[in-house]
Amino acid sequence: MTVYTASATAPVNIATLKYWGKRDKSLNLPTNSSISVTLSQNDLRTLTSVAASEDFKEDKLWLNGKLESLESERTKACLADLRSLRQELESKDSSIPKLSQFGLHIVSENNFPTAAGLASSAAGFAALVVSIAKLYQLPQNMSEISKIARKGSGSACRSLFGGYVAWEMGQETNGEDSKAVEVAPLSHWPNMKAAILVVSDDKKDTPSTSGMQTTVATSDLFQWRIKEVVPKRFDEMKESILRKDFATFGDLTMKDSNSFHAVCLDSTPPIFYLNDTSKKIIKLIHELNKREGKIIAAYTFDAGPNAVIYYEQENELKVLGLIYKYFNKVNGWEKLDTKTLDTSSDIQADPELYKGVSKIILTEVGQGPQDSTESLINDKGLPKAVAN
Amino acid sequence: MTVYTASATAPVNIATLKYWGKRDKSLNLPTNSSISVTLSQNDLRTLTSVAASEDFKEDKLWLNGKLESLESERTKACLADLRSLRQELESKDSSIPKLSQFGLHIVSENNFPTAAGLASSAAGFAALVVSIAKLYQLPQNMSEISKIARKGSGSACRSLFGGYVAWEMGQETNGEDSKAVEVAPLSHWPNMKAAILVVSDDKKDTPSTSGMQTTVATSDLFQWRIKEVVPKRFDEMKESILRKDFATFGDLTMKDSNSFHAVCLDSTPPIFYLNDTSKKIIKLIHELNKREGKIIAAYTFDAGPNAVIYYEQENELKVLGLIYKYFNKVNGWEKLDTKTLDTSSDIQADPELYKGVSKIILTEVGQGPQDSTESLINDKGLPKAVAN
Numbered sequence: 001m002t003v004y005t006a007s008a009t010a011p012v013n014i015a016t017l018k019y020w021g022k023r024d025k026s027l028n029l030p031t032n033s034s035i036s037v038t039l040s041q042n043d044l045r046t047l048t049s050v051a052a053s054e055d056f057k058e059d060k061l062w063l064n065g066k067l068e069s070l071e072s073e074r075t076k077a078c079l080a081d082l083r084s085l086r087q088e089l090e091s092k093d094s095s096i097p098k099l100s101q102f103g104l105h106i107v108s109e110n111n112f113p114t115a116a117g118l119a120s121s122a123a124g125f126a127a128l129v130v131s132i133a134k135l136y137q138l139p140q141n142m143s144e145i146s147k148i149a150r151k152g153s154g155s156a157c158r159s160l161f162g163g164y165v166a167w168e169m170g171q172e173t174n175g176e177d178s179k180a181v182e183v184a185p186l187s188h189w190p191n192m193k194a195a196i197l198v199v200s201d202d203k204k205d206t207p208s209t210s211g212m213q214t215t216v217a218t219s220d221l222f223q224w225r226i227k228e229v230v231p232k233r234f235d236e237m238k239e240s241i242l243r244k245d246f247a248t249f250g251d252l253t254m255k256d257s258n259s260f261h262a263v264c265l266d267s268t269p270p271i272f273y274l275n276d277t278s279k280k281i282i283k284l285i286h287e288l289n290k291r292e293g294k295i296i297a298a299y300t301f302d303a304g305p306n307a308v309i310y311y312e313q314e315n316e317l318k319v320l321g322l323i324y325k326y327f328n329k330v331n332g333w334e335k336l337d338t339k340t341l342d343t344s345s346d347i348q349a350d351p352e353l354y355k356g357v358s359k360i361i362l363t364e365v366g367q368g369p370q371d372s373t374e375s376l377i378n379d380k381g382l383p384k385a386v387a388n
Numbered sequence: 389m390t391v392y393t394a395s396a397t398a399p400v401n402i403a404t405l406k407y408w409g410k411r412d413k414s415l416n417l418p419t420n421s422s423i424s425v426t427l428s429q430n431d432l433r434t435l436t437s438v439a440a441s442e443d444f445k446e447d448k449l450w451l452n453g454k455l456e457s458l459e460s461e462r463t464k465a466c467l468a469d470l471r472s473l474r475q476e477l478e479s480k481d482s483s484i485p486k487l488s489q490f491g492l493h494i495v496s497e498n499n500f501p502t503a504a505g506l507a508s509s510a511a512g513f514a515a516l517v518v519s520i521a522k523l524y525q526l527p528q529n530m531s532e533i534s535k536i537a538r539k540g541s542g543s544a545c546r547s548l549f550g551g552y553v554a555w556e557m558g559q560e561t562n563g564e565d566s567k568a569v570e571v572a573p574l575s576h577w578p579n580m581k582a583a584i585l586v587v588s589d590d591k592k593d594t595p596s597t598s599g600m601q602t603t604v605a606t607s608d609l610f611q612w613r614i615k616e617v618v619p620k621r622f623d624e625m626k627e628s629i630l631r632k633d634f635a636t637f638g639d640l641t642m643k644d645s646n647s648f649h650a651v652c653l654d655s656t657p658p659i660f661y662l663n664d665t666s667k668k669i670i671k672l673i674h675e676l677n678k679r680e681g682k683i684i685a686a687y688t689f690d691a692g693p694n695a696v697i698y699y700e701q702e703n704e705l706k707v708l709g710l711i712y713k714y715f716n717k718v719n720g721w722e723k724l725d726t727k728t729l730d731t732s733s734d735i736q737a738d739p740e741l742y743k744g745v746s747k748i749i750l751t752e753v754g755q756g757p758q759d760s761t762e763s764l765i766n767d768k769g770l771p772k773a774v775a776n
Contacts, residue, residue: 202738220612220613220616220617220643220647221609221612221613221617221647221650221651221654223612224608224609224611224612224616225608225609228608228612229608229609251656254656255608255654255656258653258654258655258656258658259608259609259654261653262609262650262651262653262654263609263650265646265649265650265653266609266643266646266647266650267646268639268642268643268646269670269671269674270646270670272667275664276663276664279660282657282658283657286657350590
């Protein structure tokens with residue numbers, strides 16, 4: 001029994017210019033371009049190992065130790081595209097194994113708890129697509145591969161690059177020009193840090209796909225956002241990244257987070273992702289920037305109450321000092337020598353604010369997908385360890 | 389000593405199409421037209437008595453039993469306009485007393501606690517302007533008088549009429565065409581009811597004047613709201629009132645409340661008036677309408693977390709039944725036989741939701757300003773009773 005295997009890791013990315021709205025639901029084509037920062041895989045990544053063998057009768061997926069259904073249209077679309085590209089190779093070179101016709105075993109694990117409430121689908125689909133592309137030895141570049149990841153989960157396409165990434169919305173109805181491109185690599189602006197405040201919430205959030213559909217169909221302000229606000233902001237944000245101009249980058253990041261949540265609120269029925277804890281964190285960051293006389297920290301919120309706060313390394317003692325002051329009771333500070341932080345700020349906030357936050361993740365800008373020597377799959381093509 | 393006196397009452401109004409944004413701050417000229425429902429003075433009203441006498445050396449104001457400063461530019465602008473109109477009369481008829489040259493004593497009281505957090509400035513300025521107009525025997529109609537009230541507090545102009553009222557934004561730079569007009573009187577649609585849920589909040593809200601300035605200056609979505617969204621909605625809402633079409637009126641009311649709070653959130657720094665309690669009330673109303681298969685209740689929120697829920701009398705048992713189910717521990721149900729309410733709904737909400745609400749006010753559409761036989765001023769022109 002011959003089993004062909006490959007493994008790859010992919011990062012989480014957090015948008016600074018938000019993707020909200022699909023012009024084509026099945027192809028995950030967006031109504032606007034977006035920009036993200038890729039986060040370090042030391043803290044947040046998905047590792048996926050794949051195996052192909054003539055003996056595998058069907059495709060199988062194990063996610064965080066659990067056998068999962070592969071019936072989702074999105075996963076099927078990704079696998080079909082990858083097999084089709086492999087088939088092209090096979091038709092040109094009859095000496096290579098017909099992997100496109102083999103069953104696939106996919107084993108995938110995150111290095112962070114799903115319970116953290118962080119959208120892991122971007123890293124998940126990116127790792128899936130990259131590991132299979134590697135197994136299939138596809139010659140396509142990352143932007144081409146990103147179009148396949150996009151069909152799995154829109155924002156997954158941005159996890160195909162490290163550093164600073166744009167998802168160009170494209171114009172074609174078949175989505176062939178809707179892909180991720182690198183705005184700048186990690187090495188261009190390596191001192192970008194991120195603190196993720198995982199906010200507890202008692203309610204279930206509106207799933208982003210149905211939320212987007214509601215906004216597109218009902219928000220009167222949405223059309224203005226996608227036609228006028230975002231295109232201008234997209235150019236300005238790319239420029240701010242190229243200039244490493246944090247004040248502008250941070251200002252645009254906060255404005256776009258608020259603009260996105262504004263069109264959610266303008267939907268019928270309104271969609272709320274920010275809770276009272278999120279709002280207090282927003283106020284804290286504005287107050288910090290006000291006292292500093294410039295923007296040294298910028299929050300952004302995805303489709304949930306978690307805050308991601310970007311800042312530059314040089315301001316870490318101040319930014320994390322303020323956060324530590326109010327959230328020192330929360331888990332996640334272990335990797336830092338908190339004694340060095342500047343907690344002298346007299347900015348006032350609710351002293352019980354920490355109760356709304358379950359965890360802090362301290363991370364930074366990171367690399368794109370990586371080949372992995374670690375494999376989750378054994379030589380029979382089965383998960384090495386199954387947790388349950 | 390001759391003391392001339394007059395007394396009048398004026399109502400609170402709650403906008404269903406929101407006023408948010410000034411194009412001229414000192415004249416209180418708005419960036420968009422707005423619509424409101426006038427609420428019954430049985431529940432919420434300001435009573436103002438005024439006295440003029442040659443012996444009064446200066447203008448004085450007692451508000452809810454307390455001597456207050458009359459130094460505010462807004463109050464001074466109202467008094468100057470009223471005196472100027474009186475002077476016109478005096479110049480045409482030398483037999484009438486020169487009240488325009490006399491000091492004014494103004495005594496004003498609300499029939500609801502200021503602590504309720506309800507914007508009382510609209511009723512307050514309306515009662516002030518109407519009582520002085522009456523004292524001065526001004527011939528101007530209510531729309532003309534509303535322009536003076538507008539200078540005191542923008543939304544006060546809408547309290548010059550009962551029933552359903554529009555504030556036409558106007559185009560002139562001097563504000564002479566920015567005035568309130570009646571859309572329909574109380575008698576046209578008398579079965580409109582309102583339940584006000586007074587929501588407790590630990591934070592101080594952004595004052596509306598500075599909040600508006602921030603939105604006008606910083607929100608990218610705001611220009612679209614005032615140029616495209618509101619003008620269309622203004623016509624549609626007026627028509628829905630004329631047709632007594634609650635489903636459309638309610639839909640537009642909720643949409644406009646959300647649109648207003650969306651542009652607040654889109655401001656820099658973002659302005660939040662809705663809290664987690666407000667959001668849960670919003671969800672409750674959408675769920676109620678969904679189960680009914682039509683819109684029978686509509687929420688609206690001003691610059692604060694208080695919910696005003698409009699509904700028609702015929703749906704009272706259902707709408708108040710649901711509200712009673714979750715808020716029966718809150719004060720304010722005394723005027724109603726709650727046993728008749730339909731509390732059978734199985735709509736689920738946080739059972740502790742009532743803890744976020746301090747009081748419920750059950751009211752309905754009401755009349756415009758009224759002459760009052762009750763006077764707060766004695767024959768010396770001083771407050772009859774001073775609480776402190």
